[in-house]
Amino acid sequence: MNIKLALALSATAMLMGGTAMATDVKIGVLNDMSGVYADISGMGSVVAAQMAVEDFGAAEKGINVEIVSADHQNKPDVGSTITRQWYDQEGVDMIVDVPTSSVALAVSEITREKNKIHMNTGAGTTELTGPQCSPNTIHWLYDTYALAYGTGSAMVAEGGQTWFFITADYAFGHSLEQEASNVVTKAGGEVLGSVRHPFPGQDFSSFLLQAQSSGADVIGLANAGGDTINAVKQASEFGITQGGQDLAALLIFITDIHALGLQTAQGLVLTEPFYWNLNDGTREFAQRFGERHGGAMPTADHAGVYSAVTHYLKAVEATGGKETEALLGSMREIPADDPLLGPGEIQANGRKIHDMYLFRVKAPDASEGPWDYYETVATIPAAEAFKPVAESGCPLVN
Template identity: 55%
Template sequence: MKRILSGMVAAVFALGASAAQAQDKPPLKLGGILDMSSLYADITGPGSETAAKMAAEDFGGEVLGRKIQIIAADHLNKADLAANIARDMLDNQGVEMLFDVAASATALAAGEIAKARNKIVILNGPGSIRLTNEACGPYTVHYVFDTFAQANVTGLAAVKSGLDTWFFLTADYAFGQDLEKDTSNVVTKTGGKVLGNVRHPLNSSDFSSFLLQAQASKAKVIGLANAGGDTVNAIKQSAEFGIMKGGQKISPLLAFVTDIDSIGLETAQGLLLAEAFYWDLNDDTRAFAKRFQERVKRPPTSAQAGVYSSVTHYLKAVKAAGTTDSAAVMKVMKETPINDFFAKGGRIREDGRMVHDMYLFEVKKPSESKGRWDDYKLLATVSGNEAFQSLEQSRCPLVKK
């Protein structure tokens, strides 16, 4: 009896010690570097932070005996600030993985910090194709979209429908320049012509002089190589100038459902746009959107949906690898297909590109919409292999040719 009691006491102490040891483990910190207050705040911002927290909660709140903690910081769309935040998160705050890093210039800056420290960075909001070309890294993942896919899906469809002369209104930084370049390549290779371009500062409020140049070009399409508030303002002001009524088409080369809501269907109707995700695609997307909207009061953008999907994929890989070591976790992430509401059969290639289906949408007329956020008609589903740059075209040093 004494031996039995002694064994029971020892077992209780062992369990207590194990629990205490688990509680003593530091939290697994994931850091979002976001635009919380400026022109991309609706696209990523607080919604991306919420999506990451939802992913952590749905995973059970801990992994490998460590509580999952989501932290976020506002980079104010400044590359140097994004780099400083990344440095502080990784060096001083114990962050193991960075996510989102909305905007391309900020992503390029923060990505170099993560690369130097052999830390995983998953990019959801940025679009520059450079992120999986010259700036690729062994632990960098470009998850949602990029300028090549946006140009390939939207530009190709437009030129094939007869919209074969283009003028670009471009945000003057890495993302805008790459989006213009990639779309120009698609237009010319498909038999179209580029009649000119004009570049505007980031976060512009007055597009009048730029739009007058675009209008004077007589191009059939004015391609907006910008995003967020810049896209919204450019479309609204083009309507005020009567550009669309004059017969020219406005093509937002990157637009989100939040942008269309800001513009309104009366002005946005008929726009063609490429997206990686739409909340009303199927039962799975609608189920996630309903949960997200309960917290954020609107559906998720593709970037925010991508945050949830990518954080979940990362946590599953940490659990499977049994460690947070970047090499071990990334190996599992690249070996494991992604099948969830965001992507079916998605995969992370050696250059860090997550390949998945893309969608071509047309913005509905007001008479076709059943209510707020019912904004898109699906025109085509484009497979990831068709939408994204091939490995043969890649300029990533990691790609073996």
């Protein structure tokens, strides 16, 4: 079965006076290559991982890195099969990315069973650092709490007191709706109802009509990728925002905005950990990424993969090997700081925290060029953006 793409990046490091023993590392990029999340992750994540290896200078440091990739098709059984094959037969040491929370939870459990390492950048569920946390999994990029806190708090503050949710019917959607509902009610708002749609979805008309008839100030979209794109497009066709209701896209990426166009997406408020045009470091990375990925700018997930792989390689260098416990300990000790996500730290429950950003999508006449889609509304400090570790429910936390 043709499920992988191998990108071998290897060399032998020559040190003063002799040849150093090389460390062979195999990294698996597991994500959606063909479905609703393919633009968010897909081959772009493979490019990002490859760039991380090259920029780190792994070959020159005596670290031979092989990158393999596979399409989990957003199915837990497919993702589990690939994960077991990678660990048992192909010698994969670390798996990165893995959007779709139900798949991520399965991969996390198998990783723990096999005593390997999973650095998740693509999934949102807080279960990864909550009741189903694992000492072998680091949740690197974002989660549903951070998304809900940023967007939900901002919209309630702007007058969005009543909410109705349209939710993807799987672990990620459920988690995102629950976290957003908690934020809304804590801020003094009210949740009028919700409806769950199949994942992935195509026709959102009946769900949008239910949301419209609720009279809620805000329709919260607890979904992502192609589902969010379709829901926003159909909401525009139905004249929902023109009728006075606001849309809250609780997880949306820059590729989604690109697909929607500014005319449709303008005014959307969103929370992300990364934007390609945020500073000199993000712009430099984005330019090089675009040259290798058809001119597209990197999503937050792509930036997360680059950041996570870089941090993992730092630990390989620091420990001089790939023993799991040593690497996990080193990754917690080494400062989690890079030009894409900024400074951060890994908490006891495996949650990596860093600043998050509240953005608003620009109007077409405010955009200065291709992919110039966001204006920064606020920076949310890391300590506020993520759930307090003591409240996570993770059994690893004393």
